[in-house]
Amino acid sequence: MAAAAPPPPPAPVPEPSMTLVDTDSRNHPLFSRIRLATPADVPHIHKLIHQMAVFEKLTHLFSATESSLAATLFNSPPFTSFTVLLLEVSPSPFAPLHSPASSPSPYSPVDRIVYLDLPLDDPDRETFASDETHDVTVAGFVLFFPNYSTFLAKPGFYIEDIFVRECYRRKGFGRMLLSAVAKQAVKMGYGRVEWIVLDWNVNAIKFYEEMGAKVLSEWRICRLTGDALGAYGNANI
Template sequence: MAMEGTLTATVRLATPADAPSIAKLIRELADFEELSHACVVTEEKLHSSLWKLPPFQGPTVLMLEVCQQEENVVEVKEDWHAEGEVFEPIVRSVVLKNPIDDSAREGFRSPSTGTHTTVGFVLFFPNYSTFLAKGGYYIEDLYVRKPYRGTGLGTILLKSVVQQAKKLRAGRVEWCVLDWNVNAIKFYEGLGAKVMPEWRICRLTGEALEACAL
């Protein structure tokens, strides 16, 4: 059944129970960026690498979920915080201009409520600016599933990271965007982000990483 009218969007802290959805979303992102050949993510790898540090002190994932506003909205409660910063779920209403037909909806049921549908995620981690002498956050991935793009949900997801960064007095939030992804570039610029074409990413991975080590 198509989703229409007004949606309730919730951004919450991911838990280990979200690993299957996160893995599927990462694979979808790799397909979109034509980088599937480089994507080796598995649920097991996520379990062994995420959730080792308290939220916002290491890799942190926020999940984006929706449900029809007229449905009984289940309160979302986080089931872990360790000694990290508490993140209260962010809830917003989104008015749809057009109905959304999500054929994969059943495969993205939220483990947190059983009724909400997972539609995206953002993964980020702390970094540090020597020029500002302040910590900040780097967004590794921000992804919204195709049926839900252009609805304002991506803005809610990105601003959730920015809001938390402000709360923690971070100096900046930064990320990369592929040069051919014109829609994403316009979206980020519309939010006030500066795209910096004079900078280039340098990366060592795989055999090159091993060869460069002392």
């Protein structure tokens, strides 16, 4: 009787492919730019302030209108009074901003590329479109103005508002806006930049502390506004 045929040799195990799957987040670049706001940006500034009031649960104090903003924000040269820097984003590189040769811009835009793992979904993209031709969207802003430190005997900047729309948070844009103000302060020889933060906004407090800011918990804001302001303004001294 013939011997049984030996079992066939096991099929060779295929070697793992050495080709890496492309998981590079650089497949989704988001171009960002900080530029000086102009009166034409007032409608977007107004909407940003309203979104900020909603986030801070302070809509009952919100009474600004586009007209009142336009009448008060752009009456002085930038950095000498109220100044607004806008944060814009685009899926494509920005077209250069052009200023008349006779009136060059006092602020050079700051550009940065953020690389995302996935495309970003902005539900208010059309509402905040600032340049539909080039697909540019307003994502945030910072409003600041000069103040003065008698202890330092130097001027500084006070940030009244800094805000990044919700879908653009935690991507470094808040740091980008703060850095823009700080760099301008250094450029002008100013002594400090300061702002306030709501005590319940622990995420913002942590973010500011990580940036090196000192949160002064022992200070309190004193404010006269509305009827109280009117009463003192009309009082006989």
